[in-house]
Amino acid sequence: MGAGSRPPQAFGGIPEIMETLQEQGYIADRDVALSIHLSVALHKPLLIEGAAGVGKTEIAKVMARAVATDLIRLQCYEGLDVHTALYEWNYQRQMLRIKLEETTGRPVEEKEHLIFSEPFMLKRPLLQAITADQAPVLLIDEVDRADEEFEAFLLEVLSDFQVSIPEIGTIRARHIPYVVLTSNRTRDLSDALRRRCLYLWIDYPTFEKELAIIHRKVPEINDRLARQIGAFMQLVRRVNLDKVPGIAETLDWSAALLALHRDHLDPTAVEETLGCLCKDQEDLTRVRARYLGPILERIDAIGQSGDGWNSDRIAQLAAQLPKGR
Ligand SMILES: Nc1ncnc2c1ncn2[C@@H]1O[C@H](COP(=O)(O)OP(=O)(O)OP(=O)(O)O)[C@@H](O)[C@H]1O
């Protein structure tokens, strides 16, 4: 196979990328667009780290939609091995072929060669990405969950975009995939992998960004409720929780409140739906007992004061919340 290539300028410059992300429903600041731009321009994988539910995986999905290409996803987990990631032989098909070949009188070497050829392979995500007809987005999701040996193998693939298969030989990428890796930092990734990638850190969103995301993803919601939800999320993230809720929780919660026909936050509405944002029993108890009242009081204070809803005002109020556990 020939040397890898990609259509030039598929993504355009930074302003075009920002516009495309926006069109695809992803609210992004310039940092994200810049990272995508550099990753595409320099042919380097983009490693995205951040807490759970802050929009890491979504970037790869949006990139694939933006240039109308396939998203090939390799979900990592402990014990993930090379075969599951790369290829397996299709034993059933091989067996069937051997049966059919029984009467043909072909030399054994030829039969062997036949059943160990590409049509008898089950391509797994990495090989699919390397052999795709159009440069796909290859999402290596939650790479921190895979073992270190697997990480070393990934490094090889990501540096050459080629794989050696003993029975077939070397398969080189026709089109170099756009690679996105995500990590929740459950373990530290190796320096070698980091060096190979460009790095993007995604933090919890500001109030303004989160509000824009709520409006974009749950457009039926009224502005007052959206602001209250946004402010609640900002405040609840500042208290001491074991599982800090991300944007995924914000959106679930918004949808739940909408489904219950709530048009503003009050203690009952929050009580009923707290399970959408606190996914840990101790956090639930803690928020109910200690923080729910104070947070709602502060949200009401913003609503009544006419000071305006913004990050600075919310940060001031957050500083007044009860401390410790
Ligand atoms: N900037 C954003 N604009 C629009 N939607 C967003 C944004 N960030 C996150 N979301 C939405 O929040 C949800 C969670 O995003 P995503 O799954 O990408 O998070 P993640 O960081 O990969 O989480 P995890 O660590 O749990 O895998 C998705 O529904 C996504 O659409």
Ligand SMILES: [Mg+2]
């Ligand atoms: Mg994810």
